[in-house]
Amino acid sequence: EVHLVESGGVVVQSGGSLRLSCAASGFTFNDYTMHWVRQLPGKGLEWVSLISWDVDTTHYADSVKGRFTVSRDNSKNFLYLQMDSLAAEDTAVYYCARDRLPQVRGGAVFHSWGQGTLVTVSS
Amino acid sequence: DIQMTQSPSTLSASVGDRITITCRASQTINNWLAWYQQKPGTAPKFLIFKASSLESGVPSRFSGSVSGTEFTLTISSLQPDDFATYYCQQYHSYPLTFGGGTKVEIK
Numbered sequence: 001e002v003h004l005v006e007s008g009g010v011v012v013q014s015g016g017s018l019r020l021s022c023a024a025s026g027f028t029f030n031d032y033t034m035h036w037v038r039q040l041p042g043k044g045l046e047w048v049s050l051i052s053w054d055v056d057t058t059h060y061a062d063s064v065k066g067r068f069t070v071s072r073d074n075s076k077n078f079l080y081l082q083m084d085s086l087a088a089e090d091t092a093v094y095y096c097a098r099d100r101l102p103q104v105r106g107g108a109v110f111h112s113w114g115q116g117t118l119v120t121v122s123s
Numbered sequence: 124d125i126q127m128t129q130s131p132s133t134l135s136a137s138v139g140d141r142i143t144i145t146c147r148a149s150q151t152i153n154n155w156l157a158w159y160q161q162k163p164g165t166a167p168k169f170l171i172f173k174a175s176s177l178e179s180g181v182p183s184r185f186s187g188s189v190s191g192t193e194f195t196l197t198i199s200s201l202q203p204d205d206f207a208t209y210y211c212q213q214y215h216s217y218p219l220t221f222g223g224g225t226k227v228e229i230k
Contacts (some may be wrong), residue, residue, distance in 0.1 A: 046163075050219075109172050110167070110212070111168060113167060113168075114166065
């Protein structure tokens with residue numbers, strides 16, 4: 001069974017930095033593109049970033065480009081999101097999610113999700 | 124960016140009702156559309172991919188269809204477990220984008 005567990009969400013001051021982690025188990029981690037998706041309080045879903053299974057490809061939402069960096073450690077089955085220059089509008093629950101199919105480039109659906117970790121940016 | 128417009132934003136219905144939720148894409152997405160269900164305090168659950176393909180384990184009362192750039196999620200007979208918020212998502216191109224969500228509540 002796919003299991004994704006996010007951690008690292010805390011209260012941080014505006015302009016600060018934070019690194020989120022996602023521990024993956026129950027599947028061959030290095031075969032799947034992984035994503036970060038966030039949900040602002042009481043609002044809808046926003047895709048944030050992806051990293052391909054082979055670390056060859058990354059994509060970001062315009063709202064985080066240049067401030068957030070996605071990475072992964074396939075030897076440890078971990079996904080990361082380095083978040084810099086945080087602003088109040090980054091306050092959200094951050095989910096990591098796994099793609100549906102292995103080793104597929106382009107396009108993505110979010111097949112399996114973690115429980116989320118709350119990031120609060122205070123001004 | 125491709126905009127996904129969902130309607131209605133809220134839908135009141137009773138157990139046993141047939142309901143439909145609509146999602147319109149701002150440009151052609153070649154059926155690269157997924158649907159998710161989310162209950163309060165929990166992560167979204169993946170339901171449908173490629174506009175009409177049901178994910179394994181999802182009840183057959185859920186179905187998806189498409190006409191041009193208008194996509195529809197139908198629940199044929201609403202069950203108590205189905206009261207939730209539903210989101211569509213396009214995966215034709217980056218950035219991946221979601222609709223604003225449809226909350227299905229008890230009438």
